[in-house]
Amino acid sequence: MKSRRGLLTVIGLLLALLIITPFASSYVIVLITYALVFAILAMSLDILLGYTGLPSLGQAAYLGMGAYLTAILATQYDFGLGWSFWVVILLGILVGALTAAFFGLFAIRATGVYFLMITLALGQCVWGLAYRWNSVTGGDNGINLPPRPEFGIDLANDVTYFYVVFGCFVVSLLTLYILVKSPFGRSLEGIREREPRMRILGYNTWLHKYIAFVIAGGYGGLAGVLWAHLSGLVSPGDVLLTTSVDALLMVVLGGPGTLVGGAIGAAVIVFLRDYLSTMLPWWQYVLGGVYVLTILYLPGGLMGIPERIRHRRARSASQGETKKLKSASH
């Protein structure tokens, strides 16, 4: 019952977004598209952080792989600028997943703080290559992309591109939702709660975590392809530690282990960062303050607020009842 209401709310919000966005100003449309791309990245990280209990500090690496692949194919091979855009999307997912498959071999063994550190180091490896390998990545300047693909419909139009990104977002949300509700997703949650017990029950926890890591990498790659065409410039700044940290904060702010929470967190942070920054010169204090307050007072993130309110209401209601009982007994 509760989950059905939640599902209907999500569908309603998505429909509203789909209908309202095209009427917004072009700046807001780009901003929403930007938020959707990062929502995909945040949801991919939520599979690791929220469902498997693996806090990765290197999720930007997969975004970077997807984005650089797109940029290099487009500028050096003229590939992916027509119908082949869809091939590039598949390749982006593939390169993200393959990178994660390679990185996972090193990272999955580590736990807790060490997992944070090793994913940080892996992310820095990708950043180092992006920053220094001039002949391939253009170094500090990055790569400027040609105009967006055109195949009958012209993606250079921001509204059209919004529809494409929106479609990718919905497909990602749906597939990830199916994933986390599947037996596989359930066993991931089991690993998050108590890994030794899952191991005793006969689950190959390493393999479960590894597969989750690879899947998360694939969605990260998808976000990268979409990001490359959205921004029109791929640079080492996209792969920086701060991007990975942002993704982590989006998940924590929205509420880990909820998928939708990551999307909400992405929307909030993108708007704080890009909208607020045009109005308030001191926007970063707000951002930092939001982080600190969320972590101190909202461990369940924004998605945890309704639960907390319900909890408090139930508690005060039961307190009221005991009071009544006490006064009646007197």
Added chain:
Amino acid sequence: MNAQFWLIQSFNGISYGALLFLLASGLSLIFGVMRIVNLAHGAYFLLGGYVALSVIWTTGSWLLALPVAALAIAAVGLVMERVFLRPLGFDPLRQVLLTVGFAFVFQQAALDIWGGDNLDINPPDLLRGSLVIGGLYLPAYRIFMICMAGVMGLILWLVMEKTRMGAMIRAAVDDSEMARGVGINTSRVSMFIFALGAFLAALGGAIGGAFLGIYPGLDFEILPIAFAVVIIGGMGSLTGAALGSLIVGLADNFGRALFPEVSYFTLYAPMVLILAVKPTGLFGRE
């Protein structure tokens, strides 16, 4: 000629490593004692540089700038640990994110107060020249950095090995629960370590300001390098931090000189391998 190249590059690498030691020794102790991945450590480095600059602008004394900057940022670290990190208990993820929140706030504060320009600290004339040793021109400032790191390393070593506080810290690194069990106030140890780490990082920033420059973004640029030192050297160990700094300083310098295209990769890939094979680092205790 060839030998000279190697000597000069080694010297540069060692002096860079000396700077890294100041930054990373505190980070390593924080990590070892509290298991906190402190992502605000780069911000301490940057703020240390900025505060030193302000002191120089107002008083004109470079010598005064170093301790003032280090103490000011140590106070910042102390407040951060006491007021914000302490109530979180042991939760690595929330601690990390909290330090990031602070890193962002510090970044913005630095931008507001000191602006976005690339600033430089001018060392006194005495340190601006260079010494000629065996036909090699060695910049005096780099020699000063090495001496400074040596002195700080020696003081730290004495504190760690010869004082009661040091023994408590070592106990907390080895087994924090056990240390609490035998009556060591680990909460006070944590506070001391955090302030000490901030002190060292800010000192590094004040010294490194004349060498790297001070600019927005330096914090997150230098932070992963400090983590590389901590991981390679092994957390919570001073000797490890010293050797790790030396290795990273040399690897970075030779990487840049010999194969610039993959220079950062050659720094972080070994870090990954060490973490995968021996998470406590090359010289960390099991």
